[in-house]
Amino acid sequence: MTDAQTATIGASTFVKGRIEGTDDLVIRGRVEGTVKLPENRVLVAPGSRVKADITARSIQVEGRVEGRLTGGSDVTVRSGGQVQGDILAPRVTLDNGARFSGNVDMEQLPSKSRPAKA
């Protein structure tokens, strides 16, 4: 996720509010609010802190998230990542060393929130 179609919130940046768009997103700083990118990928990078509900096609957590994660395709919590909240996605991966507390629901999401893939 480092091409031109990727937006980045830098390590020293704090965003409070609603984030929407059509680019992939890398979060390296702090975010509070809502992240809604249902067609795109979101990476919560190591060292970042997010207090927000995130909706995306694919979500990968390597930092800390407090909130509900809704992945149209998948949600992955990598080793060192921490999630406190619920995860809803057809595919959920929790690496050894990932910390998670909350509900996991792997029921199929409604088709509206699942992006069509080319």
Place this chain on the structure above:
Amino acid sequence: MHRPMPPAVGLDEPHSTLGLKELLRGLPSDRRHSVLDLGPASSGNVQFFSSHSCRLYIADLFHTMRQRGGPPPEQAIPFGREIEATLPAGSFDLILCWDLLNYLSRDQMQILGRHLASRSHPGSRLFALIAPHGEIPERPQRFEILSPDSVRYSSRSTAHRPAPGYREPELNRWMAPFAVESSFLLRHGIQEYILVHKPAAAS
């Protein structure tokens, strides 16, 4: 005799399980079941319970409590408050304690039993692994279900401590209203227990 518990330092080993299959047997198939996992999160458990049409809540009790302010205190009242703050609301059909009970005192176990009783219903079942003797890792292990017959134990602890060696009568007394329904002594020395939430006796 001092016999060490097999899943030793840094090991990442699959072990057979007899209790897991038994735990799932008898669950009515006409609805989704809710499962409370008190252990650390793992993909295998998520996949396993998802394939059994269960709704899974992962509490990671021991680590969450440590994160909230250090190791579980011996005093009953702070421990009860921490438990209350950590456990989710709801009524669960299955509760996975894994090896957590090995790390609790009698008082803590009684408090945990009461809090779990309020988050379950008569007929709810609880799964626990008890080390009857020897040593256990310093902290609870991570358990990942590989199949209904096999669970991977993994521990990052380099230190060990003596196992409290709890027995069935103690579990019945301290975990009330849960009572032992069945138990299985595994080849590697661990005793698997299935406890069931008994209905209150009619007065």
